[in-house]
Amino acid sequence: MGRSHALSGWCLGLAVAPLVGLTSVAEVVPFAAATAGYALVPDxxxxxxxxxxxxxxxxxxxxAMIRTFSGLLYDLTKGPRDEDSTGKxxxxxxxxxxxxxxxxxxxSLGDRGKWAVLAIAATGLLLAAHVLGDWLILAVLAAVGWSVIGTALPGTSTADAVQAGLTGIGGWIGVAVALGMFTHCLGDSLTRSGCPWLWPLPxxxxxxxxxxxxxxxxFRTGGWVERILIAPLLLAGGVLLLPGALQAVEQLFDATSIWLAGR
Structure with missing residues (x-):
């Protein structure tokens, strides 16, 4: 489900970004990229x-270290009716x-400055690109570059504009990471195996x-439901949730309607 997890994290990041005050492409795209990438971390x-x-x-x-820790945690905290499992x-x-x-x-790392924010966001982007393809890196860089250059104030250098964009998401990078991981849990809850994300609540x-x-x-992980229904819907949502995408679709629809009416 790697592709579906990354796409669902991307969609959730785009949807949540405006709710936490992020509106420009230079802010929203790195936020969503981090959410998409960290949606893969639980695996x-x-x-x-x-x-x-x-x-x-x-x-x-x-x-390997995470599997060992998870197994130990499972043995220490499993309830009387938990299944006989390795807990990994x-x-x-x-x-x-x-x-x-x-x-x-x-x-807490993001509070240390723009480079920490950049490292966290870049890690998320690399994780997402590893699943969705290298084109994602180019798309993100192009979107951020276009936004930074287009919105820079007179007398402001590109470096200053980039720093301003990173500062803008710095306070919310932790939200992006947590959202990505939780999105993964919700996705696994749709499958036959389920997900114990309410631990340690008995x-x-x-x-x-x-x-x-x-x-x-x-549905079964990697089955036809995921490949034919869920993944395409997430892909469409990931495009339409981009800043300005819905407005562009509406304008295109209006222009098409006017052109057809005039024929």
Whole structure:
């Protein structure tokens, strides 16, 4: 589900950005890119996941450490009715608690300045591009560059404009990270396996209770529902939620209507 996770994180980032005061392309796009990328982070607990293979042995080692920690946490906190499991995949990193914790950490690092914000946003972008394609990096750089140059005040250098854009999202980079991780959990809750994102809240004797849809609505990871329905809908949403995209579609529709009426 890597592609779907990244696209859902991108869509949520675009939708939430205006709610936290981010409106320009230079602010919204890095915010959404971070959300898209960090929507892949929970799967670091799986050795074959895109995030685990991003930097070869480096992220592979991180993945192994996370799996070990997750297994230990599961053994220490499982309830009387929790299943007999290794507790490695879809456990520790697939919780609301983990999303909040990493979000708070990212926010504290973001408070240290523009370079920390850039590093966090760039990491998210690389993660997303690893799944969605390198074109995403070019698209993001083009969008940000166009916005920075086009909105720079007279007498303001491009570097100053870039710094202003990074400062604008610095206070919310933690939100982007937490949103991305939680979006992943919600996505997994749509599948047959579910996701225990309410840990450690005990439900029916389980502290790792898998939240999931009613049985008829669940779909298989990587199945036709995801490939034919969900992924295309997320892709369309990811375009229409871009700043100014809906207005451009409306203008195109109006222009087309006027042209057809005049024939």
């Amino acid at each position: 670091l607990d799986h050795p074959g996941a895109s995030a685990s293979r991003l930097l070869g042995p480096v992220t592979g080692l991180v993945s 995949h879809r456990h520790a990193t697939h919780t609301l608690a983990a999303a909040i914790l990493l979000g708070v950490l990212a926010a 439900i029916r004797g389980e502290t790792w209770y898998e939240i999931r849809l009613p049985r008829p609505l669940r």
